[in-house]
Amino acid sequence: MITFKNFMFPLFLLSLMPVVRLSAEIPVLPAPDLAGITRRMGEVTTVEGVVHNIFWVREQTLMITFQEERGGFVAVSFARHRDELNEAFGGDVVQHLRGRAVRITGEISEHEYRAQIIVRSPDQIQLP
Numbered sequence: 001m002i003t004f005k006n007f008m009f010p011l012f013l014l015s016l017m018p019v020v021r022l023s024a025e026i027p028v029l030p031a032p033d034l035a036g037i038t039r040r041m042g043e044v045t046t047v048e049g050v051v052h053n054i055f056w057v058r059e060q061t062l063m064i065t066f067q068e069e070r071g072g073f074v075a076v077s078f079a080r081h082r083d084e085l086n087e088a089f090g091g092d093v094v095q096h097l098r099g100r101a102v103r104i105t106g107e108i109s110e111h112e113y114r115a116q117i118i119v120r121s122p123d124q125i126q127l128p
Contacts, residue, residue: 031066088122
């Protein structure tokens with residue numbers, strides 16, 4: 001029992017109260033907005049754009065780029081997720097996503113001075 005100055009409140013009634021969940025909306029930024037993406041370092045963000053290039057580096061790292069020049073935003077995944085990604089995207093993630101508009105959601109991090117999202121699940125990649 002909780003007591004507040006002359007007021008008694010049975011604890012079991014707390015379990016009957018509705019739970020309010022606050023959900024922050026995940027911001028969506030265009031892939032060319034490198035300054036905006038970089039400002040969200042360490043935060044979950046959705047980045048959208050047209051896949052310019054997608055390829056496996058030494059069969060170990062999947063690179064997804066959104067512009068020709070180096071230094072732009074990239075999404076990366078690793079060989080341990082390859083089968084799951086291929087299964088989710090028609091048997092070949094590279095062929096399926098090349099040239100398509102995508103939305104990739106995840107925590108913005110930095111690798112070699114480049115903003116990136118690490119893709120650990122196909123659920124992080126949406127086709128609008």
